[in-house]
Amino acid sequence: MVSLVRPAEIDDAAAIARVHVAAWRTTYRGLLPDDFLASLDTLRYEERWKRTLSERSDRVYVAEDIDGLVAFASGGHERAGETGYSGELYAIYVLREAQGRGHGRRLVQAVAGGLREMGLTDMIVWVLRDNRSARDFYEKLGGVFVRSQPITIGSALLQEVAYGWRSLDAIRY
Ligand SMILES: CC(C)(COP(=O)(O)OP(=O)(O)OC[C@H]1O[C@@H](n2cnc3c(N)ncnc32)[C@H](O)[C@@H]1OP(=O)(O)O)[C@@H](O)C(=O)NCCC(=O)NCCS
Structure with a gap:
């Protein structure tokens, strides 16, 4: 299978937004309200991704295979002030039909490389408590x-949990 992970470019914003919205709808069906998922707007996400990519402070990577851009991940400085962590995996989404082919593992590897380039040595990630497959x-x-904490998404009050790697070298690919 042809597969490539590379840093994202501004021109990827539309494709990243499409993956973002499609993956949210499949991943969070039953976890987030249907009307919230239906209201996700690909064009709005495209604008957000264009901004993020032009600011260049986050590290964003995409995975492509024969079907085109099927996954993305981003990371950078830890955002919430969690003691002991300076790096964070912000997001990782693989289209359902492309899951289980190693894109997720390769994207985590790319983000960890990006964090290292920024001088960061550890990584934390937040995930919905009930997103069992991402937790696995x-x-x-x-x-x-x-640890875990409450989070509000749309009108839903949920719990999220954090996983950490005290050293990027501790990530088991
Ligand atoms: C979670 C996710 C990023 C994993 O990416 P992926 O490309 O499907 O996973 P990979 O193919 O790289 O798998 C890497 C390893 O993790 C394991 N793994 C992946 N998903 C798993 C699951 N649901 N349960 C158990 N193990 C899993 C794989 O078995 C593989 O190990 P192996 O090669 O020894 O079998 C991807 O499935 C996804 O985008 N899910 C929906 C969105 C989401 O929940 N994102 C995270 C939000 S915080």
């Missing part, structure tokens, strides 16, 4: 449970 993925990569 992080656990498989050696992520250690850090």
